[in-house]
Amino acid sequence: MFDKLHEECGVFGIFGHPEAANMTYLGLYALQHRGQESAGIAASDGTKVRISRAMGYVADTFDAATLADLPGSLAIGHVRYSTAGESKLSNAQPILIDCAHGQIALCHNGNLVNARELRDELVQQGSIFQSNSDTEVILHLYARSKAPSVEGAIVESIAQVQGAFSLGMLTRDRLIAVRDPHGFRPLALGRLGDAVVIASETCAMDLIGATYERDIEPGEVLIVSADGIKSIKPFPPAPISQCIFEHVYFARPDSIVFGRSVNEVRTDLGRVLAREQPVDADVIVPVPDSGVCAAMGFAEESGIPLRMGLIRNHYVGRTFIQPQSSIRHFGVKVKLNPVRSILDGRRVVLVDDSIVRGTTSRKIVGMVRAAGAKEVHVRISCPPTISPCYYGVDTPSREELIAATHTLDEIRDFLEADSVAYLSLEGLLSTVQSEQGKYCRSCYTGQYPVEFPRDEASYLQLALKLDKEVVAK
Numbered sequence: 001m002f003d004k005l006h007e008e009c010g011v012f013g014i015f016g017h018p019e020a021a022n023m024t025y026l027g028l029y030a031l032q033h034r035g036q037e038s039a040g041i042a043a044s045d046g047t048k049v050r051i052s053r054a055m056g057y058v059a060d061t062f063d064a065a066t067l068a069d070l071p072g073s074l075a076i077g078h079v080r081y082s083t084a085g086e087s088k089l090s091n092a093q094p095i096l097i098d099c100a101h102g103q104i105a106l107c108h109n110g111n112l113v114n115a116r117e118l119r120d121e122l123v124q125q126g127s128i129f130q131s132n133s134d135t136e137v138i139l140h141l142y143a144r145s146k147a148p149s150v151e152g153a154i155v156e157s158i159a160q161v162q163g164a165f166s167l168g169m170l171t172r173d174r175l176i177a178v179r180d181p182h183g184f185r186p187l188a189l190g191r192l193g194d195a196v197v198i199a200s201e202t203c204a205m206d207l208i209g210a211t212y213e214r215d216i217e218p219g220e221v222l223i224v225s226a227d228g229i230k231s232i233k234p235f236p237p238a239p240i241s242q243c244i245f246e247h248v249y250f251a252r253p254d255s256i257v258f259g260r261s262v263n264e265v266r267t268d269l270g271r272v273l274a275r276e277q278p279v280d281a282d283v284i285v286p287v288p289d290s291g292v293c294a295a296m297g298f299a300e301e302s303g304i305p306l307r308m309g310l311i312r313n314h315y316v317g318r319t320f321i322q323p324q325s326s327i328r329h330f331g332v333k334v335k336l337n338p339v340r341s342i343l344d345g346r347r348v349v350l351v352d353d354s355i356v357r358g359t360t361s362r363k364i365v366g367m368v369r370a371a372g373a374k375e376v377h378v379r380i381s382c383p384p385t386i387s388p389c390y391y392g393v394d395t396p397s398r399e400e401l402i403a404a405t406h407t408l409d410e411i412r413d414f415l416e417a418d419s420v421a422y423l424s425l426e427g428l429l430s431t432v433q434s435e436q437g438k439y440c441r442s443c444y445t446g447q448y449p450v451e452f453p454r455d456e457a458s459y460l461q462l463a464l465k466l467d468k469e470v471v472a473k
């Protein structure tokens with residue numbers, strides 16, 4: 001309903017807890033914002049890996065009986081948004097297979113850029129795929145590996161894939177976490193008493209009372225077993241390309257991602273934006289919930305008061321059906337309502353974290369004006385989004401991205417705002433500098449750290465296919 005880039009997926013895992021499936025269920029609850037199409041848990045009691053997956057929200061997918069059918073002290077879980085492959089149950093994760101190396105369940109956050117190439121080769125050699133998700137390719141490679149150990153087979157299979165992958169894997173007696181050498185997507189390591197926890201975001205650890213220890217490092221394979229934790233770095237090092245959009249929008253503000261508090265980064269984005277793009281105004285209004293942290297930073301820096309001039313209805317589900325109605329912009333109105341007493345007669349700075357197509361922003365500006373605002377100035381806490389993402393984020397085609405096809409003045413005119421301004425790339429990067437180094441910012445630059453092999457984009461959405469042709473020129 002909102003015009004945003006869509007989240008990717010969320011991964012959770014736990015080893016050494018008597019209620020592993022229950023803990024995973026809670027962890028997935030905290031990661032629900034990363035994917036709402038399907039959810040699944042695989043658990044092992046040391047003798048057998050069992051799995052439960054279903055379409056829908058975590059709350060609708062599991063009940064006490066389902067969780068009771070997942071006994072054991074180790075488990076992994078996944079919430080999915082379909083970045084590659086259709087939205088259907090066979091694409092839900094974890095994916096569980098039984099092969100010469102034994103049972104293994106896998107869940108994946110990210111997107112493999114050479115999945116189609118590998119899949120075609122595997123199919124030609126006789127492999128039969130159950131799903132059309134890119135993730136299944138890893139399991140086929142694993143099953144075919146002649147390596148003498150589970151660990152060796154995992155390394156051998158993962159060495160063949162390229163792109164973005166933070167993985168949680170579960171065998172009968174092991175939990176394995178892997179982060180691709182570029183470190184595109186986050187994956188954190190924590191402890192809950194003697195139990196070891198992995199999660200896409202630390203907010204999942206907070207919910208179950210676990211303590212964040214550190215990030216799984218780019219290129220690291222972490223194997224947790226009864227023998228303890230073993231960390232190896234079997235892949236050639238690659239330039240670090242952590243997704244900067246995790247900080248801008250995807251991650252929950254109460255998480256620590258890539259070693260930094262998302263809330264602090266987002267508030268800083270607002271402060272820097274206020275310095276770079278000041279405006280004479282009476283009130284700062286965030287677009288809820290995405291613009292709240294940046295709006296607070298903007299208000300702090302500018303000294304202009306922050307007021308909640310737009311109220312969000314949190315009870316609108318994804319399945320809301322737009323009724324036949326003469327009410328214009330019903331879709332946004334059902335989710336946001338302006339507060340006239342805050343907006344009427346005021347010069348308003350509307351702060352949000354991003355503009356994708358511009359369609360929702362235009363409706364929100366119209367809504368604020370209709371509530372009596374004298375002026376509406378749009379301030380965006382990241383640079384213009386000009387290029388699609390190939391690394392696990394659902395993005396429209398370049399043609400649909402308003403900043404790729406319109407000048408700033410044209411965007412202002414389209415939104416019917418008095419002014420529009422974005423944070424600079426330098427401003428964005430200045431807020432995330434950390435010891436852990438470098439960030440992917442391809443959606444703002446069109447420069448991609450991992451290129452697609454030939455024809456690979458055809459495996460993804462048509463939008464990406466179109467864009468690859470542009471990139472190739």
Ligand code: SF4
Nearest residue numbers: 243244389440442443
């Ligand atoms: S292209 Fe953008 S959304 Fe995708 S990984 Fe890079 S920074 Fe993140």
